[in-house]
Amino acid sequence: MSTADAGTTAAGALLRLGLVGSPNSGKTTLFNALTGMRARVGNYPGVTVERREGRCTVEGREIVVIDLPGAYSLDPISPDEEIVSRVLDGELDAAPDALMMVADACSLERSLLVLGQLLAREVPSCLVVTMLDELHARGGRLDLERLEAALGVPVFGVVGHRGIGMAAVREALTQPERWSHPPIPPPLPPLERAAWADSVAAAVIERRPAHHALTEKIDSVVLHPVAGTLLFAAVMVTFFQLIFAWATPAMDAIDAGVGMAAVATRTALPAGLLTDFLADGLIAGVGSVVIFLPQIVLLFTLLALLEDIGYMARAAFLVDRVMGRIGLEGRSFVALLSSYACAVPGIMATRTIPSPRNRLVTILVAPLMTCSARLPVYALLIGAFVPARNVWGPFGLQGLVLLGLYLMGAIAALCVAALLKRTVLRGQSLPFYMELPSYRLPPFRLLVAQVSERAGAFLRRAGTIILAVSIVLWCLLTFPRSEPPASASAPEAARSALENSFAGRAGVAIEPLIAPLGFDWKIGVGLLASLAAREVIVATLAQIYAASDEETSLRAAIRADVDPDTGAPVFTPGTVAALLVFFVFALQCMSTLAIMRRETGTWRWPAFAFGYLLVLAWTASFAAQRLVSALV
Amino acid sequence: MSAPDRSPNESRSNALRLTDLPLGAAAEVVSVDPGSPASGRLLDLGFTPGTKVLGVRRAPLGDPVVYELRGMRLCLRRTEASRVRVHRV
Ligand SMILES: Nc1nc2c(ncn2[C@@H]2O[C@H](COP(=O)(O)OP(=O)(O)OP(=O)(O)O)[C@@H](O)[C@H]2O)c(=O)[nH]1
Ligand SMILES: [Mg+2]
Numbered sequence: 048m049s050t051a052d053a054g055t056t057a058a059g060a061l062l063r064l065g066l067v068g069s070p071n072s073g074k075t076t077l078f079n080a081l082t083g084m085r086a087r088v089g090n091y092p093g094v095t096v097e098r099r100e101g102r103c104t105v106e107g108r109e110i111v112v113i114d115l116p117g118a119y120s121l122d123p124i125s126p127d128e129e130i131v132s133r134v135l136d137g138e139l140d141a142a143p144d145a146l147m148m149v150a151d152a153c154s155l156e157r158s159l160l161v162l163g164q165l166l167a168r169e170v171p172s173c174l175v176v177t178m179l180d181e182l183h184a185r186g187g188r189l190d191l192e193r194l195e196a197a198l199g200v201p202v203f204g205v206v207g208h209r210g211i212g213m214a215a216v217r218e219a220l221t222q223p224e225r226w227s228h229p230p231i232p233p234p235l236p237p238l239e240r241a242a243w244a245d246s247v248a249a250a251v252i253e254r255r256p257a258h259h260a261l262t263e264k265i266d267s268v269v270l271h272p273v274a275g276t277l278l279f280a281a282v283m284v285t286f287f288q289l290i291f292a293w294a295t296p297a298m299d300a301i302d303a304g305v306g307m308a309a310v311a312t313r314t315a316l317p318a319g320l321l322t323d324f325l326a327d328g329l330i331a332g333v334g335s336v337v338i339f340l341p342q343i344v345l346l347f348t349l350l351a352l353l354e355d356i357g358y359m360a361r362a363a364f365l366v367d368r369v370m371g372r373i374g375l376e377g378r379s380f381v382a383l384l385s386s387y388a389c390a391v392p393g394i395m396a397t398r399t400i401p402s403p404r405n406r407l408v409t410i411l412v413a414p415l416m417t418c419s420a421r422l423p424v425y426a427l428l429i430g431a432f433v434p435a436r437n438v439w440g441p442f443g444l445q446g447l448v449l450l451g452l453y454l455m456g457a458i459a460a461l462c463v464a465a466l467l468k469r470t471v472l473r474g475q476s477l478p479f480y481m482e483l484p485s486y487r488l489p490p491f492r493l494l495v496a497q498v499s500e501r502a503g504a505f506l507r508r509a510g511t512i513i514l515a516v517s518i519v520l521w522c523l524l525t526f527p528r529s530e531p532p533a534s535a536s537a538p539e540a541a542r543s544a545l546e547n548s549f550a551g552r553a554g555v556a557i558e559p560l561i562a563p564l565g566f567d568w569k570i571g572v573g574l575l576a577s578l579a580a581r582e583v584i585v586a587t588l589a590q591i592y593a594a595s596d597e598e599t600s601l602r603a604a605i606r607a608d609v610d611p612d613t614g615a616p617v618f619t620p621g622t623v624a625a626l627l628v629f630f631v632f633a634l635q636c637m638s639t640l641a642i643m644r645r646e647t648g649t650w651r652w653p654a655f656a657f658g659y660l661l662v663l664a665w666t667a668s669f670a671a672q673r674l675v676s677a678l679v
Numbered sequence: 680m681s682a683p684d685r686s687p688n689e690s691r692s693n694a695l696r697l698t699d700l701p702l703g704a705a706a707e708v709v710s711v712d713p714g715s716p717a718s719g720r721l722l723d724l725g726f727t728p729g730t731k732v733l734g735v736r737r738a739p740l741g742d743p744v745v746y747e748l749r750g751m752r753l754c755l756r757r758t759e760a761s762r763v764r765v766h767r768v
Contacts, residue, residue, distance in 0.1 A: 119720070119723050119724055120719075120720070120723035122719060122723065124716070124720055153750055154749060154750035154751040155750065156725070156749035156750050157724075157725050157748075157749035157750055157751050160723060160725055161723075237719070237722040237723065237727065238722070238727055238728065241722070241725070241727035241728075241730075242727075245727075245729070255750070256750070266736065270736060270738070270739070271739070272739035275739070276739075364738055364743060364745065364754045365738060365739065367738065367742070367743050367754070367756065368738060368740035368741065368742050368743075369740065371742070371756065376756075377743075377754075401716075477716055477717070478716060478717035478720050478721070478756075478759050479743070479755070479756050479759065480720070480724060480753055480754065480755050480756075480759065481743075481753070481754050482751050482752065482753050482754075483745060483752040483753070483754060
């Protein structure tokens with residue numbers, strides 16, 4: 048890598064600026080500030096696990112900014128750190144032409160170790176010192192001018208999330224290729240590098256920041272064996288109560304809106320295939336999923352709070368011992384917690400795990416964590432069939448059942464992981480260490496941005512995958528069109544038309560497989576469709592029931608549905624329990640399978656995960672059906 | 680990665696393992712036992728000779744322990760922490 052040609056980047060190519068530094072130092076916050084993008088930030092080490100490029104224009108000149116994962120060292124021990132060294136070596140794309148190094152002002156002594164390695168690469172560099180607000184609040188003082196002299200590169204101080212000090216950084220971005228690199232690079236051997244870092248630290252740290260008093264106070268409660276556990280349980284139980292108590296009014300409003308839209312379509316358009324398609328296919332299908340937006344928003348708010356305040360690393364610390372018994376480590380737990388939003392980011396988060404086997408085990412069990420796509424399914428079934436009464440004080444039965452389903456998934460994940468670690472994926476754990484960041488109150492704006500980003504992704508899914516599946520499914524449920532027997536009443540005619548459609552026939556075909564679970568062909572159609580994405584079953588059931596009766600809501604329709612021959616209800620308690628349990632286990636998600644394939648490099652592991660989870664789902668579902676039928 | 684070569688025998692004789700350091704007691708790193716995948720990483724994390732360490736908090740289940748060094752709070756498992764030799768200051 049030469050610096051002689053700085054300023055003359057290969058004809059026409061844009062200058063590439065790499066953001067590098069230790070984990071949780073505020074790199075992505077800077078990236079977002081420079082590029083105007085909304086890459087994910089969070090208050091724990093290991094949020095960013097991919098390289099990501101954005102554009103930034105300063106004074107008419109465009110440059111490419113590359114956000115990178117954090118790294119404690121350029122000798123990588125985990126896949127995310129490997130990305131950093133490979134990007135710097137130019138193995139993934141053209142190597143960055145200049146580096147913007149990022150360091151947290153409060154732990155400069157630690158950051159200097161990796162800064163030494165970066166400076167030794169002799170690329171034009173600058174250093175951005177973040178978190179100056181925290182440094183000052185804790186009474187610390189740094190001499191940034193001496194730091195600049197000691198390192199031999201430009202140094203800027205900023206408060207990243209407030210944009211303070213960013214003007215100078217932007218100004219410097221007009222000519223990054225002119226940045227210097229130290230005349231004498233720091234030594235590379237670890238001990239000499241540490242001595243170098245210590246001497247720089249001694250020269251520039253005028254006063255060490257005091258302990259973050261609030262962090263100490265909160266930790267003495269949150270990390271306390273009794274108080275911490277009680278607090279955690281209280282937060283969780285309250286959350287699941289809120290999902291039903293708070294979200295229901297908002298949900299009912301959206302539900303009414305969707306119903307009105309369907310009726311309006313019917314009155315505005317002449318009766319016919321197109322109208323059926325719009326009302327039963329699109330509005331009923333997509334609408335039935337969209338009504339769960341309030342629950343989703345609530346879930347994402349809780350997760351964003353846990354991530355931004357600084358709880359994730361603490362959770363890893365608290366349960367590392369348990370994870371150690373299983374054969375995993377605290378980092379796996381962070382990845383599993385991320386899977387509560389969606390297994391895809393959860394599986395990505397395993398890139399921070401140094402041991403390849405532990406990483407694989409975590410990937411294989413991540414789909415068992417209750418992702419947000421299951422929430423509409425659970426909320427529909429629980430809302431329809433579990434009575435909304437209080438069992439103990441303010442605690443409602445519905446919330447407790449939901450909590451139980453979440454727990455069931457988590458416990459299953461840990462058991463399967465333990466089994467895998469004792470059989471096919473035995474192996475030692477590599478070093479476990481985890482930095483505990485200071486607690487931070489996320490700016491309200493950031494919180495809103497994060498929640499709306501994820502809620503937007505949920506709506507986009509409804510507008511793409513679910514819309515597409517709804518359209519295909521409507522066709523499969525409508526064709527071939529069959530002549531109902533002349534004597535049949537209107538509902539009977541609708542039912543026979545459905546049953547004879549392509550989808551209906553497929554449902555009937557798999558009925559023998561699912562009959563032991565108490566599922567009829569309609570649920571069968573839903574299960575087949577939900578292989579694309581879990582929440583599709585809600586859309587499918589909505590279409591099926593809208594086709595036979597569109598006055599009532601889906602919740603009321605499934606409650607009222609009876610077997611035409613026997614007159615017994617289709618959704619018995621046993622069937623509902625079996626269906627819920629089936630969704631706890633089954634891996635019905637194309638995106639998860641695709642990401643597993645990408646992260647493991649083979650179809651073998653996604654196939655294995657799909658297979659074992661299907662067997663588990665069927666067995667557990669069967670057991671639940673028997674158990675609940677016997678009890679109720 | 681070699682252990683520091685300034686009189687290791689003398690400094691080791693009164694050195695204890697980081698795991699034996701009581702909570703709240705300050706210490707200074709003497710060396711990191713070489714020869715495991717953890718050794719290099721412990722140095723990269725800043726457990727270099729002369730660094731001040733303080734045991735802060737033990738997890739409710741006994742392991743890991745949070746240490747404070749170089750302006751950060753870091754938790755380590757027993758297996759890794761036992762590779763770090765310190766002496767009390
Ligand atoms: N007080 C304060 N907080 C900041 C500042 N910059 C970033 N943060 C917060 O610090 C946390 C970490 O920020 P990120 O931008 O995600 O850090 P990162 O370096 O990208 O982290 P990784 O991707 O995990 O390596 C977030 O909670 C930010 O909101 C700052 O200047 N002051
Ligand atoms: Mg980041």
